[in-house]
Amino acid sequence: MQVYYTSPWVPPEWIKAHGLDPRGVWFADDLGAEPHPIGAGVCAFANSVVRFAERHADSAVVFSTHCDQLRRAFDTVGGSALERRFLFNLPATWQSAAARRLFISELERLGRFLVKLGGHTPSGEALAETMNQYGSARRQLLEAATRVPASAYAEAIARFHWDGSVNLPAPGQKNDGAVAVALLGGALPRAHWHVMDLIESAGGRVVLNASEAGERSLWYATEDRPMPAADASLPPLSALPAATPEDLARVCLDNCADVFQRPNTRLYAWLKPRLRSRQVRGIVLWHYVGCDLWRTEAQPLREAFDLPVLLLEATDTASEAPRHAGRIQAFLESLRGPGA
């Protein structure tokens, strides 16, 4: 059975180790494929996940509390999808033992849900093997981050979030004249990938894809806790002979760098060395209408990194492209300066 997850911090290896097929919901072809009526203030992504869950009654969908909109969207799922929906309580804090215990208990509860769906409880060895596979895949993807063109890299990460595999294209030619930008923000489903094309066609280059299921979602177990922040030296994977849900929770929580965390200092700590080493000149902040978490970070990001930030608001794919094109062109033009 396919089990769609809505946050990279719900570890797909846990689903896989239970004998089911984890699928990153962002990369489902029909997510948000058709326009749905939407209420005032409702996030289009959360809304599309609800409709997706209702349409795919033969699959399971794991919602997550990392965003209030998704948490509340979960309450509205109806029809036959009710039995196959799950709300994973991701703690917003990470400093306390209570947060860690909450995460572990949620993993265990998710495990019981997966068993009810037909999965099986993994042995310690089986869990470790799956963690090692996923960790190895993430490490390979991370190594390729600075070599592969943005769209191809996004495709590779999407592939990983779809079936756990790694399929990296040959390194692309670097366009040294392009303006290096970071694409940061929330969910970036395939239907919105035109943003990367728009950046490239306007003379930019996405050197850091830090959207929800982008490079930030690539974590793995290392000797260091958490993984070192530096770009250059990826530490070796710590292959585990056997693992427990506590081990998985530790690796996942230790490496979680997201906007919903309180405080969200880890996100900034994750960004800082990458923005510097990749010589990023501007940040494109991608967010959905109603996403307060990302939208309110625009000013702190400017202040923290002394970089210009362009807010790009996701609406529906059909109408947003022309609007986004104009904003991206102007942004990159302003970054290039006169005569460039």
Added chain:
Amino acid sequence: MNDAPRKITLGEWEQRYEELHRAGLREPAYGGRLGRHVLLDSDLRLRNLRFDNSPAALRLWNLLLTENQRLAQARAQGEKLVGTMKDLGTVPVMAYSLPGLRAFYPDGAWWTPCLMECSDGLLHQADTLGLDSSLCPVRAMAAAFQNGEHFPRPDLLVCSTGAVCDDFSAIAQRLEKMGFPIEWWEMPRRRTPEPGEAACVLPGGLSAPEVQVACVRDELERIGTLLSGLAGRPLDAVTLAAGIRQANKIRRVLAALRRTVYGSPAAPLPALEMLVAEMLAIHFCSDREEALGVLTDLLAEAESRLRRGEHVIAEEAVRVFWVNPVADLRVMNLLEDWGGRICGSDYMFTHALDLIPEDLPPPEALARTALADPMVGSALDRARRIAAECRTSRAEAVVVSRIPGASHCAWEGDIIRGVVREELGLPGIELEVPPISDSLLPTLSSRVQALLETARSRRMPADAFGRASPLSGAT
């Protein structure tokens, strides 16, 4: 002196104050004319409100409108101030258990733009902090922290996070980046226990898994340690139990007040004063003893009026259950002008109205109470409680008041109205109320009046042709 209950303007309160004074009115230290709050504090909105004319209401308003002075005075006297954010009713119980600590909700600044009719500039200032109008008016809080003009800087700032509104969480995070360190504590999203899972009963009739209660208990104990450090004495079980008993004393009086006012055929006190009275439950308006006194006075006034057969809102008014607090206090007046009255409410802190269990270890009792927060669970849980209270309060209509920019409002309204309609067949509307609603009054008025008409028409039995009979007014 005419003591008949009625709603009066600020101007009329001047004369009323003189009369009461001549008649021997005794006031607490924070007492005085209501009009001074306009002159001294620029609480301009008071000019557009209408107030209950009782001494009890005067005391209530004066307690509310002197909070900032009270906090400043406490600071000057060496007390420590605890800014508690978002949990609405839990951490203050702990803080007030310790002598020398005074807790308040900086969140309360969300009403400042309304009270000062935006002359405070807080919302504009929030814009400059990157907190624009896409967010809830509680963004005024960040500006109030920055300019330091509305409350003293707390000695300790704590905020619940996790299952909270994203807009609030984002604003609080911005606050921390502005240089106001925050101690965050985790509030899990309350869920229904699974079959066979160890579970706990929560106040309000809900239940939660033991593992979630343990999480909140651990977090509250961590906050308790910080409070102990601030107070210089331990927040042990005996101390906290005493604090819980005091909080419950207030909650009991408030419960009696709500029963008395909301349950009466004609309302002995107006909706606006009741909204303010309910707010006292969450942090006692920074003075636990006075809050108890104020509520006791209001209850006595309501009971006395009922004994005399007096009221401020007549029996024929449509009984409305109100969901969420209004950003503009004036709307509470207007509901009554338009022919409605409040018969029940969920102002987002029903867990602060429920009694905290006194037969459990205190941290456990507080954790269970915190988890009963209507905003941390499913909107369906909240909707079911609202429906149950609509039934007992004989509500005829429901208004879900949307707070501009608040993330919960995007989803919950349909669910609440749906459950209420399904279980009780009651009509309901959603209504967005900005901090100053004057320019929207025609829209608000027409929507509310349409709802009230619909509710009224349901009172009348239909004739053989399905037409409502105007001759019968039976409820």
